[in-house]
Amino acid sequence: MNVVEYDRYGDASVLVLRQRPLPIVRPGHVVVRVRAAALNPKDVLTRAGKYPWLAGRSFPKRVGYDWAGEAVAVGAGVPGVREGDALYGMIQAWRGGACAEYALVRADELAPRPPGLDFSAAAALPLASLTALQALRDLGALAAGQRVLLNGASGGVGVHAIQIAKAFGAHVTTLTSAASAELARSLGADETLDYATWSPRDTPARYDVIFDIFGNRRFSDLRPLLTGRGTFISTVPKPAVILARVRTALTYPRARLVVVRSTTTDLTALTGLVLRGALRPVVDRTFPLAAIADAQRYLATKRARGKVIIAI
Numbered sequence: 312m313n314v315v316e317y318d319r320y321g322d323a324s325v326l327v328l329r330q331r332p333l334p335i336v337r338p339g340h341v342v343v344r345v346r347a348a349a350l351n352p353k354d355v356l357t358r359a360g361k362y363p364w365l366a367g368r369s370f371p372k373r374v375g376y377d378w379a380g381e382a383v384a385v386g387a388g389v390p391g392v393r394e395g396d397a398l399y400g401m402i403q404a405w406r407g408g409a410c411a412e413y414a415l416v417r418a419d420e421l422a423p424r425p426p427g428l429d430f431s432a433a434a435a436l437p438l439a440s441l442t443a444l445q446a447l448r449d450l451g452a453l454a455a456g457q458r459v460l461l462n463g464a465s466g467g468v469g470v471h472a473i474q475i476a477k478a479f480g481a482h483v484t485t486l487t488s489a490a491s492a493e494l495a496r497s498l499g500a501d502e503t504l505d506y507a508t509w510s511p512r513d514t515p516a517r518y519d520v521i522f523d524i525f526g527n528r529r530f531s532d533l534r535p536l537l538t539g540r541g542t543f544i545s546t547v548p549k550p551a552v553i554l555a556r557v558r559t560a561l562t563y564p565r566a567r568l569v570v571v572r573s574t575t576t577d578l579t580a581l582t583g584l585v586l587r588g589a590l591r592p593v594v595d596r597t598f599p600l601a602a603i604a605d606a607q608r609y610l611a612t613k614r615a616r617g618k619v620i621i622a623i
């Protein structure tokens with residue numbers, strides 16, 4: 312089978328397409344024929360060597376966490392999945408491996424593909440939408456009638472966070488470039504702000520949840536914009552975020568860091584939102600597997616609107 316690997320950390324040119332044997336099924340796992348994968352900044356950052364203590368120093372490494380495809384072999388102890396089933400999911404482990412014709416995936420990190428979505432649309436959801444769901448629901452406890460500010464609302468996480476926040480009944484304000492404001496409105500944003508001209512000091516509004524998706528804002532700067540029991544959530548484990556998290560462990564307004572988890576339960580919750588018409592995947596561009604380096608270079612521009620897909 313064709314699989315994308317790399318033999319050292321570096322720029323996108325280290326990525327190579329290789330022939331490897333098919334994975335062998337194990338108990339609690341499923342071998343899937345991958346039809347589409349989606350890229351995330353995690354792919355780019357891992358390949359660039361930003362997380363060697365998490366990704367390890369053994370090579371070759373594989374890439375890709377989000378996938379959608381069909382089960383071709385089902386291991387022992389996997390009830391409810393049969394060969395031929397259309398599935399989607401996110402590989403939690405840092406080894407990745409979704410950018411390949413076949414992948415061995417854990418049975419508790421997948422769910423049936425949402426009805427009505429093709430493989431590319433399904434692959435666009437897991438990591439980004441699970442991040443948005445777990446941040447807004449579990450850390451922010453976002454409820455109907457509350458106000459949420461989403462910074463970086465036009466990227467892979469943001470386009471899904473807007474829709475999930477609206478599905479919770481929240482009033483959604485987005486911070487994007489002026490060019491991305493129309494996309495945010497089309498996904499349900501009630502109010503759009505331009506990050507190039509916006510300043511927290513000139514903002515009278517108060518938010519129950521501020522989700523710093525892009526990860527360039529400081530809790531100390533945005534704290535005055537939070538309600539008394541408000542929550543600031545970041546996606547990026549910077550020292551200032553971790554310090555704010557520790558300092559507000561028992562107090563409000565509080566700072567939190569989201570760390571996405573892949574679970575069948577939450578993938579099924581995303582499927583429920585899709586079936587309700589509350590969540591639709593947003594795909595920016597699609598690349599073939601052989602163009603993985605160009606796809607990662609495009610994602611690394613931080614200009615993608617929605618998800619970058621690898622069709623396999």
Ligand SMILES: NC(=O)c1ccc[n+]([C@@H]2O[C@H](COP(=O)([O-])OP(=O)(O)OC[C@H]3O[C@@H](n4cnc5c(N)ncnc54)[C@H](OP(=O)(O)O)[C@@H]3O)[C@@H](O)[C@H]2O)c1
Nearest residue numbers: 352442463465466467468488491525546569570571613615
């Ligand atoms: N902790 C976790 O579990 C977790 C999970 C998922 C993602 N993340 C992290 O979350 C971040 C976002 O992920 P993503 O998938 O959404 O990334 P992405 O798709 O690459 O984000 C691209 C978007 O960023 C926007 N952007 C660029 N400059 C900006 C700025 N100065 N202010 C606000 N927005 C700006 C762009 O909007 P414009 O074109 O409008 O400028 C573009 O739409 C990444 O750092 C990723 O590593 C963490």
